[in-house]
Amino acid sequence: MKKNLRDMRPVYVVGIGLHRYQRLSETSYVTLGLTAVREALADAALEWRSVESAYTGTVLIGMAASRPMLRHLGATGIPMAQVENASASGSTAFRQACIDVASGLTDVSIAVGVDKPGPFAMAPGKTRMRDLVGSRMVPFTHFALLAQEYMTRYGVSAEQIGMVAVKNHRNGANNPYAQRQKAKTLEEVMAGPAISGSLTRLQCCPIGEGAAAVIVASDDAIAQLGIDRKRAVRVIASVTKTEQIYRGAKNFDAELTRETVEDAYREAGIGPGDLDLMELHDAFTIEELLYVEAMGLCAPGKAAGAIAAGEFDIGGRCAVSASGGLLAMGHPIGPTGAGQIAEITRQLRGEAGVRQQPNARTGLAHMVGVGAVCVAHILQKQA
Amino acid sequence: MGKDIEAPFTIGLIVLDDGPAISSTLTNRTDEGLAIGDRMKSVLVAAGTDQAGIEMVELRFAKAEAGE
Numbered sequence: 001m002k003k004n005l006r007d008m009r010p011v012y013v014v015g016i017g018l019h020r021y022q023r024l025s026e027t028s029y030v031t032l033g034l035t036a037v038r039e040a041l042a043d044a045a046l047e048w049r050s051v052e053s054a055y056t057g058t059v060l061i062g063m064a065a066s067r068p069m070l071r072h073l074g075a076t077g078i079p080m081a082q083v084e085n086a087s088a089s090g091s092t093a094f095r096q097a098c099i100d101v102a103s104g105l106t107d108v109s110i111a112v113g114v115d116k117p118g119p120f121a122m123a124p125g126k127t128r129m130r131d132l133v134g135s136r137m138v139p140f141t142h143f144a145l146l147a148q149e150y151m152t153r154y155g156v157s158a159e160q161i162g163m164v165a166v167k168n169h170r171n172g173a174n175n176p177y178a179q180r181q182k183a184k185t186l187e188e189v190m191a192g193p194a195i196s197g198s199l200t201r202l203q204c205c206p207i208g209e210g211a212a213a214v215i216v217a218s219d220d221a222i223a224q225l226g227i228d229r230k231r232a233v234r235v236i237a238s239v240t241k242t243e244q245i246y247r248g249a250k251n252f253d254a255e256l257t258r259e260t261v262e263d264a265y266r267e268a269g270i271g272p273g274d275l276d277l278m279e280l281h282d283a284f285t286i287e288e289l290l291y292v293e294a295m296g297l298c299a300p301g302k303a304a305g306a307i308a309a310g311e312f313d314i315g316g317r318c319a320v321s322a323s324g325g326l327l328a329m330g331h332p333i334g335p336t337g338a339g340q341i342a343e344i345t346r347q348l349r350g351e352a353g354v355r356q357q358p359n360a361r362t363g364l365a366h367m368v369g370v371g372a373v374c375v376a377h378i379l380q381k382q383a
Numbered sequence: 384m385g386k387d388i389e390a391p392f393t394i395g396l397i398v399l400d401d402g403p404a405i406s407s408t409l410t411n412r413t414d415e416g417l418a419i420g421d422r423m424k425s426v427l428v429a430a431g432t433d434q435a436g437i438e439m440v441e442l443r444f445a446k447a448e449a450g451e
Contacts, residue, residue, distance in 0.1 A: 142406070148419070152420075246402075246403065246404075252404075
């Protein structure tokens, strides 16, 4: 009989670590990744030899990235694999680590995300089947079109959409791991330079380098290895889906998110009203509006008003992108999804400092990958 | 693709009569009177020749005239 993560052994996040997201530098991916892994091990008070499997989410580094990085911690012979799932690579690596622990294959597993900017090699361009647009439409054009359609449909202004960037840069200014750590006014956001349609540079995420690591463990491991149970955060849902054909003139980005997150709510036994915080795929400002509506946090066309009212601020009813999100924390591709899990874990532990969402108990992480895949995880603080 | 078309050009989201929405290159431009909500029709546009010299066509969408 088919099972989901919740039907198997409980899985807990017990260690998190990051290397700051930043512009391309001379730092090797090994150094980036090891910084995050060592921080996660220290956070969990674990030694590397306790880790029984490793998944590395990476898109741009190249073949067989894990072992040249992780061997510096000890050649323990554990299974390692690279996970490539476009922007959702880190999220998918995390899901694989959770599955290992939940199924009983391991008691302790690690998901690492690490990447450095480089040439993209997109497989859809190698199918020898031309589509109707091809490379004439880069991602920001796709989202500029969605922004235009949203403004026309709901009577929302470009400035109202730009407020997403103001909020997320404000949050990023308080995140030492963020690539963009300066708050921005609406005037600065809208001043340009223009990128596509109404989208300006600060409404598009920076793609830099960085790393994130998340260690997950079973109840047995927590007991046997002396892990601090009070700081362990349970993973109560893990769902991933791919794009279908959507009728009714619905855009696939929002529809894929809606059905993926609905499954995650069902698995977790919660609804959108139970979420205290959320990290979502805000690569472009318009995405935050589309996704919070698709996830049921507000009615269609109402997200801009909710943002203006502070409902998605830290301290609001659901803090959205308290880390700064992709817009301010950055989007180094492979690490991004794992970094979201780190932020939610930090928040649910109550360790987020000045960007702490008060009384945070339940959080959701959401990533999409080249529009065709979606991954959602829900984490919950244990009583 | 991408280097075989002269800028500026217009990309649109086309809602098909059967329901799905697709992205396509348009023959019209937004600064030529094209607006969101206009009814569109599919057209075949010459797209050069392949390596064997065979003429190729490309599917695009154009603004439909009244009654089309």
